[in-house]
Amino acid sequence: MSAGSVAVAVIDDDVPFWDLYELGVVCTVFGIPHHDLADPWYDLRLCAVGGTGAPPPAAAGFGLRTPYGPEGLVGADTVIVPSVPEACVEGGRELPPELLGALRAAADAGARMVSLCAGAFALAEAGILDGRRATCHWMHTEELARRHPAVDVDDSVLYVDDGDVLTSAGVTAGLDLCLHLVRNDLGARAANQLARRLVVPAHRPGGQAQFVDVSVPPVGDDGLAPVLQWATEHLDRPLTVGELAARAGMSPRTFFRRLHGATGTTPLKWLLDQRLARAQELLESTRLPVERISERCGLGSAANLRRHFAVHFGVTPSDYRRAFPAAA
DSSP: OOOOOEEEEEEEEEEEGGGGGHHHHHHHHHOOTTTTOOOOEEEEEEEEEEEOOSSOTTEEEOOOOOOOOOOGGTTEEEEEEOOHHHHHHHHHHHHHHHHHHHHHHHHHHHOEEOOOGHHHHHHHHHTTTTSSSSSSTTTTTTHHHOOOOSEEEESSSEEEEOSEEEOOOOOEEEEEEHHHHHHHOOOOHHHHHHHHHHHOOOOOOTSOOOOOOOOOTTTTTOOTHHHHHHHHHHHTSSOHHHHHHTTTSSSSHHHHHHHHHHHOOOHHHHHHHHEEEEEEHHHOOOOOHHHHHHTTTTTOHHHHHHHHHHHHHHOOOOHHHHHHHHTT
């Protein structure tokens, strides 16, 4: 279990404000040490690529001063492209050749390649996404598919984990993907605790829809939050949609519609995701047998837990526990 090094490609040394979102997400997750969750934490370095050397106008952005250039991307365990300039997305400007060369070299050296939002254009231009499924912000997916027909562009998901290459949609989806990386590297407990400190949901699967209809609730309406919080505290129970709807003061049909609109998933799928996330944490933090963990998560039998766990995470509960022996 190791955090490793993370190298971030920042295009230009005059970073516009609208590119701050994704860069801020990366720096927040990987650049601030949390030694109580994992020691050592990630080793983050920002790598400036293709800078003009001129300070930006005060209203346009800020300058980046870093000892690392594009060569700093090569040799990192994880390489992240948080965004690219809007002109590169629209086709009015080419991406810096030194960036594309460094991305190819990093991928050839075995780095895990990651893009957030429009950063997918850089990975695609470098040929790293050819033959792979990928995503980016829904406003850019059509252009990404048009310019890179060898890429299987999916505009309906928050992020895509294709093993050693991962891509995500916009800001919040980028945060979901970064927490997903922490979960894979350091385990569910570290990811859940970090999410709590950032006051965000601990786990949103990448397959959730980018388009969600989150309506402004009427004044005095507490919404779904209380009942969903209650559900996560009672996962050992055989919860039903009808019971949750009744607690929310809604009909099952209305509850289904409201939850799907807020999360992009169904109540049953949401419950299964929460049960499996709880199973991850218990596998790491306790020595309970799989049978007891399945009961505490509300998945019934150990066989049922093993089946869902393998489908969802690609490994058995026992293999997952062996991957995180320190926490256990």
